[in-house]
Amino acid sequence: MGVDGGEVTEPGWEVDPDDDWGVAVIATVGRQLKLRREAVGMRAAEFGEAVGYGEDMVYKVEGGKRIPRQEYLNRADEVLEAGGLISATWEDVKRVRYPKKVRELAKLEGQAVEIGLYECNIIAGLLQTPEHARAVISAAQPPYSPDDVERMVTARLARQSVFERDPAPSIHFVLEEAPLRRPIGGTMVWRRQLERLLEVGRLHNVTLQVMPLNSEVHSGLDGRIEVLKFPDGTAVGRSDGAFNGRATSDPKQLRILELRYGTIRAQALSPGESLALIEQLLGET
Structure with a gap:
C-alpha cells in the first residue's frame, strides 16, 4: 500500500473476471510492467519500496489482477526510467477502470x-455530488469495501x-x-x-x-x-x-x-x- 498526503491508498481496483476486454488490457499492461522491471534487474519487493507500494500489490498489478491507478503508472515510469512509455498505458487503462x-x-x-x-x-x-454519491454507495448492505466505494464514486462522477x-x-x-x-x-x-x-x-x-x-x-x-x-x-x-x-x-x-x-x-x-x-x-x- 502507498502513502499519499498522509492517507493510505491502494494502487488500483480489482479486475472483474467477466469483463473480457478489461481483463485483456490489464493483463497486457501488467506484463509490460513485469518485463520492464525484470529488464532492469529489480525484485518485486525492491520495486514496490521504490514506488511506495507493497510487494503483494506489485505482484497483483503485474499479474493482471489489479487495475493500477494513474499515480502508480507514473511512479513506475520514473523508477524504471521508461521515458513515458509506462505512463502512456494510462490511456488504455482508464477506458477499463470502471465496471463494465x-x-x-x-x-x-x-x-x-x-x-x-x-x-x-x-x-x-x-x-450527485462526490460527497452525496459516497454517502449513498457507502450505505449499501452488505457494505462495499472502501476501495470499491471509491471506484464506484469515481465511475459515477x-x-x-x-x-x-x-x-x-x-x-x-x-x-x-x-x-x-x-x-x-x-x-x-x-x-x-x-x-x-x-x-x-x-x-x-x-x-x-x-x-x-x-x-x-x-x-x-x-x-x-x-x-x-x-x-x-x-x-x-x-x-x-x-x-x-x-x-x-x-x-x-x-x-x-x-x-x-x-x-x-x-x-x-x-x-x-x-x-x-x-x-x-x-x-x-
Missing part, C-alpha cells in the same frame, strides 16, 4: 442527443462529463421530492447536493422537475425510467417496472416507456416550481 455496466451506460449517454430520466428513490447519479459535451444534449430529469428531503451524509453534504441541483437545473440544456409528495396521481410507481435518443433516430430505454428491467430498443416497448415518462413529466411540478421548491428546501437546512 457503468462503461456501457456512460458510452450510451455520451452518444445520446436527448436523455430523459425519472428517478424515484434517490437523486439521479448524473446529479465520470458519467457527468455529459454536461460538458459540445453540442450539448437535451437532458430532462424528474426527481421525487422525498429523496430531496433526506439529509444523506449530514447537513453540509445535503446542502451542497441541493445547491448542485440548482446549478444543473439552470443550465440551458437541462430541464429539472420534481414530483411533489402531495401528488394524488402518479404514473411512476413502478420505478426508475431512462430513455436515450441518438442522432440517427434510434433510441434505447429501460424501466425497473417493465420488460424485466432490461434495456430495450424495440419501437413498441419504447412507445410504452415514452408514454409513461411523458405522463410523469406532466404530473410533476413545472421546472420553475421545481427550482423554487429546491430553493425552499435549501433555505430550511
Whole structure:
C-alpha cells in the first residue's frame, strides 16, 4: 500500500473476471510492467519500496489482477526510467477502470442527443455530488469495501462529463421530492447536493422537475425510467417496472416507456416550481 498526503491508498481496483476486454488490457499492461522491471534487474519487493507500494500489490498489478491507478503508472515510469512509455498505458487503462455496466451506460449517454430520466428513490447519479454519491454507495448492505466505494464514486462522477459535451444534449430529469428531503451524509453534504441541483437545473440544456409528495396521481410507481435518443433516430430505454428491467430498443416497448415518462413529466411540478421548491428546501437546512 502507498502513502499519499498522509492517507493510505491502494494502487488500483480489482479486475472483474467477466469483463473480457478489461481483463485483456490489464493483463497486457501488467506484463509490460513485469518485463520492464525484470529488464532492469529489480525484485518485486525492491520495486514496490521504490514506488511506495507493497510487494503483494506489485505482484497483483503485474499479474493482471489489479487495475493500477494513474499515480502508480507514473511512479513506475520514473523508477524504471521508461521515458513515458509506462505512463502512456494510462490511456488504455482508464477506458477499463470502471465496471463494465457503468462503461456501457456512460458510452450510451455520451452518444445520446436527448436523455430523459425519472428517478424515484434517490437523486439521479448524473446529479450527485462526490460527497452525496459516497454517502449513498457507502450505505449499501452488505457494505462495499472502501476501495470499491471509491471506484464506484469515481465511475459515477465520470458519467457527468455529459454536461460538458459540445453540442450539448437535451437532458430532462424528474426527481421525487422525498429523496430531496433526506439529509444523506449530514447537513453540509445535503446542502451542497441541493445547491448542485440548482446549478444543473439552470443550465440551458437541462430541464429539472420534481414530483411533489402531495401528488394524488402518479404514473411512476413502478420505478426508475431512462430513455436515450441518438442522432440517427434510434433510441434505447429501460424501466425497473417493465420488460424485466432490461434495456430495450424495440419501437413498441419504447412507445410504452415514452408514454409513461411523458405522463410523469406532466404530473410533476413545472421546472420553475421545481427550482423554487429546491430553493425552499435549501433555505430550511
